[in-house]
Amino acid sequence: METPLKSMGQPTPQSFQPGPQPAPGSERPVECSQIAQFAKLDDLLALGRSYSLWPLTFGLACCAIEMMAAGMARWDLARFGAEVFRPSPRQADVMIVAGTVNKKMAPAVKLLYDQMLEPKWVIALGNCALSGGPFNFAGQYGIVEGVDKLFPVDVYVPGCPPRPEAIIEGILKLEEKITGKRHFPVAKLKE
């Protein structure tokens, strides 16, 4: 459970610490947080964001059914504040890429990602979104081998398809990444 998250994409509140000033002449863009610091406000915002993640209703294949199941009564994603599925990318914070992305679909997926407003996060759900999964074979002609070839991914959830528990854990990991702190206990495997 302590696997380090791939830190790509958006500045998370961890990076809102007072950082070193960029060296003169460096090409790194100046971030807002380097000029003005609102540490407590940022923490508060991050907490709010992490418990009101609005995922994009974006089902591609098999994993979408498990994503739907995770939102239903039994698994109840609402307990963790991520049940408000939005059909429009303009209203969504987190894109759960649930299924295989093929080369015909890739431009549309990229467009959806670009249409989402900052701050935005991506969960790659299922082996297909991770690496192409079972459809990644020598001589394949159709699929994108991993959605991180298109845009940065925050949380990877393996499985074919991942169980709803895994999806919930993916959401919790994302919340941990946003706030920098895990608020829910880590489930322990039975001996």
Add this chain to the structure above:
Amino acid sequence: MIARKDSLSAAPDGQGPQETFVLNLGPQHPAAHGVLRVLTTMEGEWIQRAEPVIGYIHRMHEKMGENRTWAKFLPNTSRIDYLSAMHYTHAFVGVVERALKIEVPARAEYIRVITSELNRIASHMVWWGALLSDLGGLTPFLYAFDDREKILDLLEGLCGARLTYCYYRFGGLYNDADDDFLNGTRAFVKHMPPRLRMYRDLVSDNIILRKRLEEIGPISAEMCRRYGATGPVIRGAGVAYDVRRCEPYSVYPKFDFKIPTYPQADSMARYLVRMDEMEQSLRIIDQALDQITAGPFMAPKVPRVIKLPPGDYCYAVEAARGRFMVRIVSDGKEMPYRLKLRTPSFSNLSLFEEASRGMILPDALAMMGSLDLVIPDIDR
């Protein structure tokens, strides 16, 4: 109900042709059940032409079939139509058994029938919830998934997977059904009929649903035949075509069940066919549980390395969406020479362009919901 508009391309006042515009629906659209794209040419509210554009989830199953051995392709079958994985696996193991002339033990056949029918109910529950949420009511979705989870628990205990089961093997099953499964299924068969009655009271008799579905999206038997549409679509047009009856496979001839048909050929007919099918599936499961006997669950002699005699073989099953057929061509090697998957959703969607002409868009989407599409099943 808004009547179907038959005379397009003429303004209501007869002042010459009306302007049309192209409306792109999808490939990411919440009402399209996945990545279906429909290019609609609209004339005001009316559809002049709605052309489905598919291929957004084409996953090369047929190419993969030529690249791996028979056994290695087995997990693929459950990912073609993930909602009725059992049926698809059944067709694939069935075609290999047919080519090798493997006799499957009776117990395995009964367990196959039980699991297939459970899977059919689970699939119809998803369709039911999705159709109703297309029409604007999310509550049934919660009920549907609640019952579906009970089935998934049973099947998970059997084979470890919740959705993409790979339970059947060439000549039998992955493992035997234990008492937990059989008792759990008995309990489920008792649990389900009151729920179905509740669904009828809650939803099927609901005036809003009836207004949205009745006389909407007529698909005649002749149109089904021309397009090769099967499953609840053709049964909703009054034709009792069911592969379980017409090309009997497994032990289905031993069961007494009805093939529900409705002659109205509208969306409501297809809705009612599926609701009745769930009852019939329960009847089949009930009889199978009574008839099942102890015995082996694998055929005694299944070759370790499977090589099929040269030739072509077909095997069709009645999946939740209709007729699914595997056609294989073998050249005697360890891998298929050609593997063709004939999927029901492909044929069922192909009539959409003709059937939706002259409808208003919301009705066309209601009709699309009543076709019960699974997009990876279309694109394969």
Add this chain to the structure above:
Amino acid sequence: MNATLERLTSQFVQLIGPAAVPANLPVRAAAGPHEPATAAAIPAPVPAAAPATVPTAAASAAVATGTPAAPKPAAPAVPPPPPPSPVQVVDHALKGYHFDATVSPDQVVSAASILDREGFALDAVTGVDWIAQSQMEVVYDYFHPVNGLRAVVRTRVNRAEPELATISNVFSGANWHEREAHDFFGLRFTGHPNLTPFLLPEDATFHPLRKDYQP
């Protein structure tokens, strides 16, 4: 035997019989740029495989008189040889279909019309790439929605010039199936309303299920 199957058999024998010029397939094959050996070999085995499976006497006579047997390739017989008789009634339990007919490429539309009149529905249209014989087999699967019969009609075209007529005028559903077959195998269906990439991206020019396809 089933009455529908009997009617089908006699109609198909009629269809194939009169057009018995054994040049049907070979001409097309000879027109292709390569494989002269195959082209030469095809006309040879004409009455050799005289069909015994055709049930009615008249029918078998008609077939025996002049129907070309399905092409026997000269190339090494790695793939299975095509069925010996052009019209066969098959045991469903063994093969999964009841009726099997091999016609020449210009007869597929007439074959579809026969099955249409008999009330069959189109199941699928697909190709099989017989690269060793430089041929492309096109398989039409039909099912009957009322009595559940299954019929298969197959034909072979030259692999270099895979062209044959569309049946989408007979069965509207063939439109999509033929587009798919065009995608995968590069089969060109003449007269098809819209033979553009279907499952592949819009700009695709490759045909992935051809055996010589390299990504």
